[in-house]
Amino acid sequence: MKIKVFSTVLVATALTAQITSADTLRLLTWGGYAPEEVIAKFEEETGHTVEVTTSNNEEMIAKLRATNGGGFDLAQPSQDRITSAQEEFGIYKPIDMSKVNADQFIPSMLMATATNTTYEGEIYGLPHVWGTSGLVVNTAEAGDVTDYTDLCDGSVAGKVSYRLKRPTLIGFAYSMGLDPFAAYGDTDKYQEILDQVEAKLTECKANVKTYWDGGDEIKNLLRSGEVVASMAWDTGGWQLNADNPDITFVAPESGALGWIDTFVLPARGRADDAAYDWINFVMRPDIAAMITNTAGNFTAAVGGDEGVSADLKARYQGSFDQAAVDNIKWYPPVPAGLETLEGATLDRINAAK
Amino acid sequence: MTTDGSKLGFYLLLAPILLWLVVLIILPHLGLFWVSISEKIGPREFQTGFGNYVTFFEEPLYWRTFARTAIMSILATALTLIFGFPIAYYIAKLTRGRTKTTLFLMCMIPFWVSELVRTFGWMILLRETGVFSNLLQYLGLVSGPVEFLYNDAAIMVGLVYTSILFMVVPLVTTLDSLDDSLIEAGYDLGGNSLSILREIVIPHAMPGIVSGCIVVFMLSLGNYLTPILLGGKDSLWFTGMIYTQFITRFNWELGSALGFLLLALSSGVVFLGLKLSRQSLADTMGRA
Numbered sequence: 001m002k003i004k005v006f007s008t009v010l011v012a013t014a015l016t017a018q019i020t021s022a023d024t025l026r027l028l029t030w031g032g033y034a035p036e037e038v039i040a041k042f043e044e045e046t047g048h049t050v051e052v053t054t055s056n057n058e059e060m061i062a063k064l065r066a067t068n069g070g071g072f073d074l075a076q077p078s079q080d081r082i083t084s085a086q087e088e089f090g091i092y093k094p095i096d097m098s099k100v101n102a103d104q105f106i107p108s109m110l111m112a113t114a115t116n117t118t119y120e121g122e123i124y125g126l127p128h129v130w131g132t133s134g135l136v137v138n139t140a141e142a143g144d145v146t147d148y149t150d151l152c153d154g155s156v157a158g159k160v161s162y163r164l165k166r167p168t169l170i171g172f173a174y175s176m177g178l179d180p181f182a183a184y185g186d187t188d189k190y191q192e193i194l195d196q197v198e199a200k201l202t203e204c205k206a207n208v209k210t211y212w213d214g215g216d217e218i219k220n221l222l223r224s225g226e227v228v229a230s231m232a233w234d235t236g237g238w239q240l241n242a243d244n245p246d247i248t249f250v251a252p253e254s255g256a257l258g259w260i261d262t263f264v265l266p267a268r269g270r271a272d273d274a275a276y277d278w279i280n281f282v283m284r285p286d287i288a289a290m291i292t293n294t295a296g297n298f299t300a301a302v303g304g305d306e307g308v309s310a311d312l313k314a315r316y317q318g319s320f321d322q323a324a325v326d327n328i329k330w331y332p333p334v335p336a337g338l339e340t341l342e343g344a345t346l347d348r349i350n351a352a353k
Numbered sequence: 354m355t356t357d358g359s360k361l362g363f364y365l366l367l368a369p370i371l372l373w374l375v376v377l378i379i380l381p382h383l384g385l386f387w388v389s390i391s392e393k394i395g396p397r398e399f400q401t402g403f404g405n406y407v408t409f410f411e412e413p414l415y416w417r418t419f420a421r422t423a424i425m426s427i428l429a430t431a432l433t434l435i436f437g438f439p440i441a442y443y444i445a446k447l448t449r450g451r452t453k454t455t456l457f458l459m460c461m462i463p464f465w466v467s468e469l470v471r472t473f474g475w476m477i478l479l480r481e482t483g484v485f486s487n488l489l490q491y492l493g494l495v496s497g498p499v500e501f502l503y504n505d506a507a508i509m510v511g512l513v514y515t516s517i518l519f520m521v522v523p524l525v526t527t528l529d530s531l532d533d534s535l536i537e538a539g540y541d542l543g544g545n546s547l548s549i550l551r552e553i554v555i556p557h558a559m560p561g562i563v564s565g566c567i568v569v570f571m572l573s574l575g576n577y578l579t580p581i582l583l584g585g586k587d588s589l590w591f592t593g594m595i596y597t598q599f600i601t602r603f604n605w606e607l608g609s610a611l612g613f614l615l616l617a618l619s620s621g622v623v624f625l626g627l628k629l630s631r632q633s634l635a636d637t638m639g640r641a
Contacts, residue, residue, distance in 0.1 A: 058601040065603065087396045088603070158500075165601070210503050210585035224482045226500075336396050343602035351414045351589055 022047045023274035028060055028075040029053070030261060031215070032295035033129060042281050048274045057081050064091040069267025074275040079260045080331035082117045082125050087336045092264045094122035099276040104283040109300040113260055116333045125262035126279060131297035132256035132328055133167050134319075136218070136237035138228040140246040145229040147253040148175035152204035161221055162231035164211040164350055166342050167257055171231060172197050174254040174329060181332050190338065194345045202352040211350075222247055235296030238315040248315070251324035258328040260300070389609035405610035415594070415611070422591040423618060425505070426573040429512040433520045433569045434562065436513060441524030441561075442554070446533070460521050468515060472582050475511055476502060479583070503585025511579040516572045520565040527561030528554070563632045567623055574619050591615055 027034055031054045039050045053072070055063065060077050064070075069091035077085070086092050102110060109127045117125030137145050142156050148171045151160045162168050173180040173193050183189040209227055212218040219236055221227040223243065234256070237249025263279050265272060281287060288299040289307025296312065298305055305313070392404035409415045444456050463471060478484045479501035489495045501507060531554065539549040555562070580590035595615070598608030627634060 058603075061603060062600045065605075085603075090397070205586065208586050209500075224480075226481045339602065340604065343597075343604065347414055347594070347597070350586075351418065353587075 023271035025050045025271050025274040025278055026072045027052050028055055028072040035294040038287055038290055046277050061085045064266050065089045072266045073269035073271040075264050075266055076261050079113050079116050079125050079262045080333050082264060083119045083333045084336040086119045086124060091267050092124050093267050094124055095126060101280045104301055106300050106302055113262055125264050127260045127300035128263055129295060129297045129299050130260040132234050132258050134252050134256035135250040136230050136232040137250050138247045142229040148172050151229055152207050156229050157207050158209055159228045160207045161209050161212050161218060161227045164346050168231060169197050169342055171257055172200055184332060184335055191341055194341060198345050198349055201349045205352060238296055241315055249319045251319055255327040255329045258330040385609045385612060388605050389613055391606055393606055405607045408607060409614060418589045418591055418594055426570055429509055429573045430566050430570045433513050433517050437517050437520035441521045441528055445525045445528035460518055464518055468578055472511060472578055479507055507583040508580050511583045512573045515579055516569040519568045523561040523565045527558045531557045560636060563630050571619060
């Protein structure tokens with residue numbers, strides 16, 4: 001009997017040992033967050049293998065919802081979209097802080113993300129990459145565009161592009177002197193803001209060439225000169241700046257919108273240890289710098305900006321002076337149900353003639 | 354014993370198609386229907402009801418998009434028939450042997466690449482800095498760049514191009530089976546090209562026309578890539594709306610309801626088309 005129990009335990013430990021020593025980490029992330037050389041280095045050091053799927057916020061949630069949080073071991077949605085998704089669909093599991101090397105994170109960002117991703121007393125998210133959306137402008141042809149509402153100006157008619165997604169609604173609301181984040185908790189007030197933004201964006205539609213969908217699409221439109229002013233991510237502007245010095249990212253007068261992409265553990269992920277290994281690995285300053293150099297955005301890693309190329313630092317400083325940094329509007333967590341209102345507004349703008 | 358054996362054989366042969374129907378068609382639809390009749394009343398709280406279908410009829414946006422998609426698809430089908438018929442007639446009746454095979458192959462070659470690549474091809478041709486715009490400027494016909502992309506005409510071009518093969522193939526098959534002597538007899542009896550086309554060719558080709566139209570209509574109605582990529586900011590298409598509900602709005606309930614309404618719409622239009630052309634589905638599918 002004893003021998004039987006012993007052998008069972010032995011087999012069980014052997015199996016667990018095997019699982020922990022070499023896992024496949026199925027990573028659901030954004031393009032550029034898991035560069036080839038980082039993966040190669042990680043696989044060499046830990047023995048795990050990494051399978052990367054690139055996606056965006058909505059698709060990450062939709063994918064995990066379809067499988068009740070299975071199919072992936074680590075995902076990277078933005079910090080404002082975690083608690084509502086957890087409340088509605090229960091697709092994540094809490095982070096075990098004892099397995100995370102917290103010293104590698106910039107304390108203020110770790111704190112802010114932990115606060116924003118706490119649901120029913122448990123922390124669900126750790127900060128990774130942060131950046132902003134604002135304006136990417138061809139300054140030679142549309143130097144007057146300094147705020148979101150300037151995209152509706154007659155001087156850039158037919159040469160404007162933005163996404164038909166929630167950041168556009170938020171950005172325009174701020175630019176119109178409204179405060180959407182303050183109205184997050186008050187559905188009626190938020191609907192009022194949405195109605196005003198809807199009227200503005202419907203009126204503005206004639207100015208728009210097309211609504212862009214993916215990062216490559218907008219870069220292509222700007223590079224060819226078909227679009228001269230757009231609402232887009234900062235990295236896109238800096239990448240284009242390397243090819244064409246006229247095009248750059250401009251922090252809007254009403255404030256750039258700041259996002260933080262996080263690490264979360266899907267509820268039915270199978271390789272948690274590999275996931276923690278990955279988190280601790282990519283937050284090392286040298287690896288964080290490698291990611292910044294490919295993704296173009298800075299990370300929440302302590303000392304992660306030291307190894308970043310001088311060009312990128314110069315472009316960042318060119319777009320953001322201290323006042324612009326202070327003016328960044330960081331996304332607070334989106335309450336569940338708010339996105340339904342925004343969805344209806346976006347549908348109506350899309351259908352308007 | 355022999356009857357048992359043949360019965361077993363019958364069921365074994367039936368098994369793959371049954372499996373396919375039940376597992377891949379019927380079960381997902383039942384699941385989808387179940388989702389479509391659950392109304393959301395709070396986080397993780399649902400009740401059964403037809404609220405999602407009611408939303409569709411109450412919100413003009415949805416049924417307008419629905420109508421627009423149907424009308425544009427019917428128009429695309431008609432245009433595909435108009436362009437496809439002469440091509441099919443030429444291949445089936447006016448060519449022989451190798452020429453015929455070559456022409457048929459040339460119709461198929463564009464379909465060896467994926468739909469996405471073909472659509473991007475059109476984008477390269479039509480965009481403001483694209484081939485057509487540059488050509489017109491080079492010829493001096495226009496003074497500045499012209500944007501051909503991002504309008505309904507671009508969607509129509511894309512739809513017709515994407516589906517023309519599915520019109521040509523059944524038409525060639527039915528026209529092939531038309532005996533040339535019937536056309537000659539028509540001329541002998543004093544008919545002209547137009548009356549022969551109307552009295553002999555079209556009635557004979559009717560099953561091919563109808564089956565081609567059904568396939569093209571279904572493909573256009575269910576197309577997602579072409580309207581979204583070529584239509585730009587005005588590219589409202591019902592499938593795009595379903596995608597949005599599922600992926601960006603996390604509203605599977607409404608998305609499923611819209612999916613069922615699309616199924617009902619396409620079935621309804623096909624049924625109506627069969628009634629108007631006085632064809633039966635069995636006849637059409639059997640002969641084409």
